[in-house]
Every structure is written in structure tokens, then in C-alpha cells.
Amino acid sequence: MHGTFNWSPLVDVVDLSPNVRDSESFRPLLLMIHFTESWDDTHALQVLKNPRPDNPKASVSCHYLVHRDGRIRILVPENRRAWHTGKSAWGTYGESDPEDGINRLNVDCMGIEVENRGDRMKDGAFQPLANLEPLTGHTLERVVALVKDICHRHHIPPENVIPHDAAAIPPGRKQDPGRGVAALWARLVEEGVALPRCPFVPFRITPEEAKEKRLLGTWNWEKERLER
Ligand SMILES: [Zn+2]
Numbered sequence: 001m002h003g004t005f006n007w008s009p010l011v012d013v014v015d016l017s018p019n020v021r022d023s024e025s026f027r028p029l030l031l032m033i034h035f036t037e038s039w040d041d042t043h044a045l046q047v048l049k050n051p052r053p054d055n056p057k058a059s060v061s062c063h064y065l066v067h068r069d070g071r072i073r074i075l076v077p078e079n080r081r082a083w084h085t086g087k088s089a090w091g092t093y094g095e096s097d098p099e100d101g102i103n104r105l106n107v108d109c110m111g112i113e114v115e116n117r118g119d120r121m122k123d124g125a126f127q128p129l130a131n132l133e134p135l136t137g138h139t140l141e142r143v144v145a146l147v148k149d150i151c152h153r154h155h156i157p158p159e160n161v162i163p164h165d166a167a168a169i170p171p172g173r174k175q176d177p178g179r180g181v182a183a184l185w186a187r188l189v190e191e192g193v194a195l196p197r198c199p200f201v202p203f204r205i206t207p208e209e210a211k212e213k214r215l216l217g218t219w220n221w222e223k224e225r226l227e228r
Contacts, residue, residue: 007074008064008149010142017049017075017082019061024081028110030093030160031150032085032167033143033184034062035116035176037126041067044115048075059083062111068133070142078154084111086174088167090160102169110150114143119175132180144187151193161194 007014036044045065052059062084065073076082085105088094094103117131135143147161163181168174177184188194 006078008072008078008146008153010072010146010149011064011074012071013073015045015049015073015075016077017061018051019049019059019083020076020080022080026079026081026107028078028108028150028154028156030090030105030109030162031147031156032088032105032109032111032162032164033147033177033181034084034111034113034164035118035178035180036065036113037118037120037176038115039117039120039122039131041115044113045073048113062113064112064146066112066114066139066143066146068115068139070139072142072146078110078150081106082111084113085109085164085167087169088164089169090162090167093160105167110154110156112143112146112150114139114177116177116180118180119178126175128175129179132178135180135184140184140187143184144191147188148191148193158193158195161188 038044038047048061048065050059061076061082063074063076063078063082065075067073083106085094087097087100087102088105089103090105090109093108094105095107096102097104114135116133116135119126119128119130119132121127121130150156151161163178163185164174164176165178185194185196189196
């Protein structure tokens with residue numbers, strides 16, 4: 001599909017976010033999975049659609065939001081950049097920020113948010129495994145179907161399907177989807193659209209090391225895991 005708006009045929013709800021620039025055209029080379037880390041659905045949607053003219057850098061958006069009931073919502077068309085990665089590194093992808101030299105993957109990376117409390121506490125703090133909702137059944141399969149559809153249409157290779165916490169700089173800056181992605185990842189590997197990894201082991205490296213590593217290609221999850 002071509003034109004100003006385009007999205008997956010799996011979409012149930014079209015609900016475009018203002019947090020996008022029409023001047024920024026986009027073609028995805030990577031796909032990032034997020035958990036919303038939110039306690040209620042309305043809040044996650046508000047955040048993804050809330051314009052912040054006072055502080056444009058704080059505005060966020062994502063291409064897709066998968067609800068707890070499996071419905072798929074398109075927020076940013078596939079030919080526009082969404083703002084979901086923050087400072088992140090993956091291989092040599094992204095664009096170096098003139099202020100700190102750290103990559104912004106939004107330039108190359110499509111995003112899927114999946115509703116889940118994740119590691120978020122009710123008071124907003126994070127605690128590992130605190131409130132993770134198991135991703136199973138219909139909702140899990142909807143996420144798998146969406147990932148497959150996007151990867152096939154845009155020819156995104158398995159090594160470029162990544163969890164947010166694995167790419168965030170500095171390591172530990174983001175907790176999502178963390179351990180919650182294990183069941184999903186097993187299915188994505190089974191379907192041939194992701195590589196076997198260990199997305200629930202956080203990196204213990206410095207931001208400097210991370211900056212160096214982005215020049216070395218994609219992370220080797222199993223190696224990282226075995227080395228500690
Ligand atoms: Zn995220």
C-alpha cells in the first residue's frame with residue numbers, strides 16, 4: 001500500500017497520534033517490541049497521543065498498540081516515524097544525536113506497544129517481575145501475527161526484531177518488555193521472524209561500552225548471557 005496513510009490489514013482501530021512529523025518519511029529496517037508498563041489502558045493511549053508543545057522531546061508515539069483483548073490499534077502510519085525508542089543502539093542503525101552522539105533508532109525502527117503492567121509498580125516505580133501479566137492465547141497470537149505481517153511486508157530480518165530493554169542506552173534505562181517477552185519470543189523464533197535470545201537478562205555494561213558495541217553489529221544475546 002502506498003500513500004500518506006498505510007498500515008497492516010490486521011488493524012482493528014484507526015486512531016492516529018499527533019506525535020509525528022509529516023516531513024519525516026520512513027521505511028522500517030528494524031522492529032521494536034515494547035510493553036506499555038501501564039496499569040490502565042486509557043493512560044497508555046493518552047501518553048502515546050499526548051502532544052507536548054512545551055517540551056517536544058517528551059512527546060511519544062508508537063506505530064501500533066496491541067490491547068489486552070488482542071485488538072490492534074494503528075497510531076502512526078507505517079510511512080511515518082514514530083517516537084518510541086529514545087536513546088537506543090542496535091548495530092549501526094539509527095541516527096547520531098548531535099547533543100550526545102548516542103543513536104536514535106526512531107529513524108529506522110518501527111514500534112509495537114503491547115499493553116502490560118510489566119515491571120511497573122502502582123506508585124510508578126519499577127520492580128522486576130512485580131506485575132507482569134502473562135502474554136498468552138489470543139493476545140499473544142495477535143502480536144505474533146502483527147510481527148509476521150510487518151516483517152514480511154517490509155523485509156525486516158530476524159536479527160532486527162528487538163526488545164526495547166535490549167537496545168536502550170544506557171543499559172537498564174528501560175525495563176520493557178523484559179522477562180515478559182519470553183513466551184512471545186519463543187513463538188517469534190518458531191515462526192522464523194526473530195532470533196533465539198535471552199531478552200530477560202539485563203546488560204551489565206557501561207554506556208561507553210554500549211556506544212562502542214553499536215559499531216560491532218547486533219548483540220549476541222546467548223554470548224552475553226553465557227559470559228555472566
Ligand atoms: Zn519501551
